[in-house]
Every structure is written in structure tokens, then in C-alpha cells.
Amino acid sequence: MAAATLLKFLAMQSIISVTNLSKRYASGFEALKRINLDIHRGEIFALLGPNGAGKTTLIGIICGILVPSAGKVTVDSHDIITDYRAARSLIGLVPQELHTDAFESVWATVSFSRGLFNKPKNPAYIEKVLRALSLWDKKDDKIMTLSGGMKRRVLIAKALSHEPQVLFLDEPTAGVDVELRKDMWQVVRDLRDSGVTIILTTHYIEEAEDMADRIGVINKGGIILVEEKAELMRKLGKKQLTLQLQQQLHALPAELSAFKLTIGEDGSTLIYNYDTKAERTGVATLLGELSRAGLRIRDLQTTQSSLEDIFVGLVSDRQ
Amino acid sequence: MNLKAVQAIYNFEMARTRRTIWQSIVSPVLSTSLYFVVFGAAIGSRITEIEGVPYGSFIVPGLIMLTLLTQSTMNASFGIYFPRFTGTIYEILSAPVSPFEIVLGYVGAAATKSIILGLIILATSWLFVPLRIEHPFWMVTFLVLTAATFSLLGFIIGIWADGFEKLQIVPLLIVTPLTFLGGTFYSTSVLPPVWQTISLFNPVVYLISGFRWSFFEISDVSHTVSVGMTLLFLVVCLITVWWMFKTGYKLKK
Structure with missing residues (x-):
């Protein structure tokens, strides 16, 4: 029992701690704005953000390639500036670009x-x-x-x-075919199972959804949110009910005005968004009201919003 | 100290030399042999000796220096510039390696290669002309100090350059002319007094003079001054490299 508690405690410990980290380039561009972030030991952390959001800058600073303008970063309690040897020896970095020694084996x-x-x-x-x-x-x-x-x-x-404790994967699957991508993710899972902490950025958000334990979203140099993936999906994920009607509608009947319904472009589809975590979703009531309004249903389907939908929503809200 | 990293960088650079053996070793040796033929045999037949030393033998230290300076500079500059150009420098910058260790690996390999070249040219010279080395210790000291100093200069150029053209400018437009004008093929004492004074501003004069002294005990300036000037140049290069790493100049944004 004590061992299990200890393991849980260790898992919740931060292996990387970023405090008030800022980066301003010589051109004046502020790539990071007082970032605060903790990466837990042994987790897969997906850092998502549009191009130019600051992902690679953040990784570059932690790994020692870029110089921070302000703030502090520690890796397993080792400061990346004053104790850089200990900090860097724990880190493995897979850069976004294919930088290789062409003539070497x-x-x-x-x-x-x-x-x-x-x-x-x-x-x-x-x-x-x-x-x-x-x-x-x-x-x-x-x-x-x-x-x-x-x-x-x-x-x-x-x-x-060099058997790192922390592995940064900056767009690791860019340009890799589907079969190899699956193999690579299996390697990543195995690494995580062996205790390696993994921080990844990817444009394939479905991969992040599949792989990550926690998600961080960065945009315009600031962290928008950091959340457990399951919690994020529960909080921000929405469900959509699509109803195919047997007749066309030009306007919503008065009985249905209480529901936030949208008529589809073809006029014979009704779309209803509802919150999965609400006590009452309103679906049963809606179906009853439809029947009372004399609308017959040909077919229906429900869809759950993906991480990609959530990500796009988060980023576009802040544009 | 991360000696394994120093060893890794050193071995990587030496492997590059082995991969390009024709360009790295054979080509400079062949070029220097041609100098012997042209200057030693053709011109040497008209200039019998300088300060009691046959002309063919007299130019040997200068020719070794010529190769040492150009090859140290070019090899070290290319060694650090190429990873910057290809982007593989990310790995060096993100490794637990200190600036001193990085310099030791790159400059050590470049200097080693130049010293090997210098010794091959020395051995080749013996085939063409009679040679004697009066002060072997000082000969090796000048060889090592000069190779290290100009490898450091090359390292600085490799960090400073942002294109292949800039990489070539200093070795071809500054180092080579200074070497030719620094007494490789002549003693500065044969120059008019004004040019003798101007020559003293050429650092290569001190290197060639000191190196030649270690062979034949003849020099344009005192060998202690030569050692002093070489050490001074070494210190200037070390300070510049230190400043580059401290400020992250062209290495870290």
C-alpha cells in the first residue's frame, strides 16, 4: 500500500518545471510570454499549438539550444543554466527538422x-x-x-x-508513412512504460488524443490550458445529435423553440448540441416534442467532438 | 569533465579526414611537393643559399608553415561550420558538453590533422633536400602551438561565417597572402628597411622565423619573440572563442 502511494507520489512529481519563462528574440518578437508549466514524471504530455505558437522555442530553451530572456527551468530539480550538465544528460531531443550527418553510417x-x-x-x-x-x-x-x-x-x-529520462519529440511523425508511424508510437508507449517522460508536439491531433496523458495548448507564446486528456474531453467535448426528418422545414415549430436547434442546409435535418456532463441532456424531451409537433424521424445519429475540434475551438476563440 | 564527448567529437572529425583522405592529406602534400619543384629546383638553382643554408632547405620550414596555417584554419572552420550549415549543431548544443570541451574536440582534431600533414611534408622534404633540425623540442613546440592557434582561428571563422564564401575569405584572402609575405620563400632581411618594418606587423613572420630557427638557427626575429607572439595570438583567439560561447554569438539565439 505504502509502495503504491509512493509510486503515485513520484508520478505526480514534476520532472520539468517551467516558471515565468519568457523569450524575446533580437528582432523584438516575443515568442514566449511568462510561461508556467509542470511536466509530470512518467507521463506523455502533448503540447499542441498552431505554427509559430512557441512550441519549438519552449523545447529549444529546455534543451539548451536557445537562451531564455527571463524565467527559470529545472529538469529533475537541476537548473538548465547553472546545472546544465545534469539537466541535459537527462534529456533526449528529436528535432522537427531532419538534421542528419549525411555521410555518416x-x-x-x-x-x-x-x-x-x-x-x-x-x-x-x-x-x-x-x-x-x-x-x-x-x-x-x-x-x-x-x-x-x-x-x-x-x-x-x-x-x-544515452538512455534519457525525458524525451522531447518535436513533430516525430511528420513525413512518416502510416505503418511506420504505428511502429514509432509503439516504441513511444514502451518508453513510457519503462518510466521515460515524453513531451511531444504533433500536427496529427488524433495521435495526441490517442497517446497523451495530458494536453497543453499553447498559442501566441502563452499557455492557454493544461489538462488531463480525459478531463479535457469531458469538460470541453460536446455531443451532437443529428436528426433526419421525413419532411422539409422552413422554420422551427413553436413547440421546439425551447431547444437550441439548427436546421440543416437541406432543410430536412435538425442538429442538436448537448452537454454530456449535464444532469439532463434534453434528448428524451426533444424527441417527445418532435412527435407532438408532428415531425417524423427517418434516422438519427450522435457524434462526439474530437480533440481536434476542441483544439480548433480553443485556438480560434483567442485569435 | 565530459571526456567522452571530447573523444566523440575528435573521433568524428578524424573520421571525416579519413573519409576525404585525397582532399585532406594527398592534395596538400602534392601541392607542397610542387612548391619544392618550382621554387626549390627551378629558382633554387639561381639562389644557391641564404645565410649559409641551401635555398631548397631554407624554404622547408616556410612551406610546412604555409600548409600548417592554411590547413589548420580551413579544417577547423569547416569542422564547426558544417554542423551549423546542416543543423546538426543542435545535438552539440543540447548535450552536457562545456564550451571548452567542444573547442577541445574540434580544435584538437583540426590541429592533429595539420600536425600530421606538417610531419608528412617534413618527411617528404627529406627526399628532395638535405635537412637538419638543430632544436627538435622547439620545432615540435612551434608546430603544435601554431597548429593549435590557427585551428582556433579557424574555429572562430567557422562560427562567424554565414556562408561558404565567408568561410573561404579569411584563409584565402588573408592567411595565404600573409604567409607568402611572411618569409616563406625568403628572409625578410633581404627586403628594403621600410618593408622590413612593415613585415613586423605580419604575425606570420614570427611563426616562420621561429620555426626556421628551430631547424637552422637562423631567424628574422629572436625565437623568444616568436614564441611570445605565437602565445599572444593564441591568447587572443582563446579570448575570442570564450566571448563567442559566453554571448552565444551565432550559436544560440
Whole structure:
């Protein structure tokens, strides 16, 4: 019991803590505005935001590639500036762009990365990583001969080469075909199961919905929200009931005025949005009122809003 | 200290040299051999000796310096510029590596390559002309100090440059002319007094003079002044690199 409590406590601990972080470039552009964010140990955290929102800047600062203008970041309590060696040694980074050493072999470049992080040679571990990423057959090939998807996996292998505790995946599946994408996400799940904390950005929001434990939305340099995925879906997710009528409507009958209904473009569809967490959804009453109004239903269907719908709603609300 | 990172960067750069052996080693050795043929044999037949040293032998230290300076500068500048150009520098910047360790890896590899080249040219020279080294310790000291200093200069250029043209400007338009004008093929004592004074503003004069002294005990300036000037240039380069990392100049936004 005590062990379970301890595990839960550890899981809730922040492995990355961002406090009042700001970034202003020399051009004057303010990419981050007093960001506060905590990443829990062992979670998959999806950072979503439109292009130019500040995702890559935030990741760049945490990893040591960019210099913050103000604020503080710690990784497992190690300050990224004053204790940068300890902080960076915990982090693996897969960048958005395909930055690779074209003339190096896969094996050499992954081994190079391990050395950079002060880790002794471990061919067995490198082999394990390459096999997990389906790169073992290509280990002696020069990177320039690989496809885009394979190069992306090489970058992941490099990031994993030093056995990091935190893995940043900045658009990891961009340009990767569906089959490989599934394999990559399986690798990510396995990493999470082994205790690695994962922070990912992706434009494939359905992937974030599928993978993430928590979601953070960033826009115009500010964090809009951070929420457990399930809680976010419950809070902001809406359900929609679509009713196909046997006749066409030009206007809503008076009996139905109490419901927030929309008539579809074809005139024979009624759309009703309702809140799933409300005590009464009003669906049963609506069906009764429709019958009383003499409207016959040909068909009906319900749909749940996706994370993408929620994301688009959040971002567009703040435009 | 992250010695494994230093080793990784060093080995990576040395592997690049091995991959491009024709360009890195064979080409400079061939070019220098041509200098021997043209200057040593053709012109040397008309200038028998300078300060008691046969002309063919006299130009050897200068030719080694010429290769050392240009190759140190170009190799180190390319070594750091290429990761910036391809974007792979992200990995160095995000690794637990200090600026000193990064410099040690890149500059150490560039200097090693230049020293190897210098020694190959020295060995090749023995095939063409009679040679003697009066002060082997000082010869090695000048070789190592010069390779390290100009590799540092190359590293600075590699960070400063934002295009391949800029990368070439300093080695081709500054280092090479200064080397040719620094007494590679002649003693500055044969110049008119005004040009002798102007030559003293050329740092390469001190390097070639000191290096030549270690071979034949003849020099344009005292060898202690040569060592002093080389160390001064080394310190200036070190301070510049330190400033670049401290401010993140062209490395970190």
C-alpha cells in the first residue's frame, strides 16, 4: 500500500518545471510570454499549438539550444543554466527538422550521440534501440541513402542513445508513412512504460488524443490550458445529435423553440448540441416534442467532438 | 569533465579526414611537393643559399608553415561550420558538453590533422633536400602551438561565417597572402628597411622565423619573440572563442 502511494507520489512529481519563462528574440518578437508549466514524471504530455505558437522555442530553451530572456527551468530539480550538465544528460531531443550527418553510417552517428552524453560504449544497447526502430538492417548504411521516414527514426535512435529520462519529440511523425508511424508510437508507449517522460508536439491531433496523458495548448507564446486528456474531453467535448426528418422545414415549430436547434442546409435535418456532463441532456424531451409537433424521424445519429475540434475551438476563440 | 564527448567529437572529425583522405592529406602534400619543384629546383638553382643554408632547405620550414596555417584554419572552420550549415549543431548544443570541451574536440582534431600533414611534408622534404633540425623540442613546440592557434582561428571563422564564401575569405584572402609575405620563400632581411618594418606587423613572420630557427638557427626575429607572439595570438583567439560561447554569438539565439 505504502509502495503504491509512493509510486503515485513520484508520478505526480514534476520532472520539468517551467516558471515565468519568457523569450524575446533580437528582432523584438516575443515568442514566449511568462510561461508556467509542470511536466509530470512518467507521463506523455502533448503540447499542441498552431505554427509559430512557441512550441519549438519552449523545447529549444529546455534543451539548451536557445537562451531564455527571463524565467527559470529545472529538469529533475537541476537548473538548465547553472546545472546544465545534469539537466541535459537527462534529456533526449528529436528535432522537427531532419538534421542528419549525411555521410555518416547509422551506427556511427548513434554511437557519436551516446559519446556526447558521456556514456560508455554499449553496442548491445545501441543494437536494441536500432532493432526497436527497425533500423538494424540499415546500421552500416550512410544516412544520405535513407528515406525521410528512416532518417526520422535515426534521429529518434540518436535521442535514445544515452538512455534519457525525458524525451522531447518535436513533430516525430511528420513525413512518416502510416505503418511506420504505428511502429514509432509503439516504441513511444514502451518508453513510457519503462518510466521515460515524453513531451511531444504533433500536427496529427488524433495521435495526441490517442497517446497523451495530458494536453497543453499553447498559442501566441502563452499557455492557454493544461489538462488531463480525459478531463479535457469531458469538460470541453460536446455531443451532437443529428436528426433526419421525413419532411422539409422552413422554420422551427413553436413547440421546439425551447431547444437550441439548427436546421440543416437541406432543410430536412435538425442538429442538436448537448452537454454530456449535464444532469439532463434534453434528448428524451426533444424527441417527445418532435412527435407532438408532428415531425417524423427517418434516422438519427450522435457524434462526439474530437480533440481536434476542441483544439480548433480553443485556438480560434483567442485569435 | 565530459571526456567522452571530447573523444566523440575528435573521433568524428578524424573520421571525416579519413573519409576525404585525397582532399585532406594527398592534395596538400602534392601541392607542397610542387612548391619544392618550382621554387626549390627551378629558382633554387639561381639562389644557391641564404645565410649559409641551401635555398631548397631554407624554404622547408616556410612551406610546412604555409600548409600548417592554411590547413589548420580551413579544417577547423569547416569542422564547426558544417554542423551549423546542416543543423546538426543542435545535438552539440543540447548535450552536457562545456564550451571548452567542444573547442577541445574540434580544435584538437583540426590541429592533429595539420600536425600530421606538417610531419608528412617534413618527411617528404627529406627526399628532395638535405635537412637538419638543430632544436627538435622547439620545432615540435612551434608546430603544435601554431597548429593549435590557427585551428582556433579557424574555429572562430567557422562560427562567424554565414556562408561558404565567408568561410573561404579569411584563409584565402588573408592567411595565404600573409604567409607568402611572411618569409616563406625568403628572409625578410633581404627586403628594403621600410618593408622590413612593415613585415613586423605580419604575425606570420614570427611563426616562420621561429620555426626556421628551430631547424637552422637562423631567424628574422629572436625565437623568444616568436614564441611570445605565437602565445599572444593564441591568447587572443582563446579570448575570442570564450566571448563567442559566453554571448552565444551565432550559436544560440
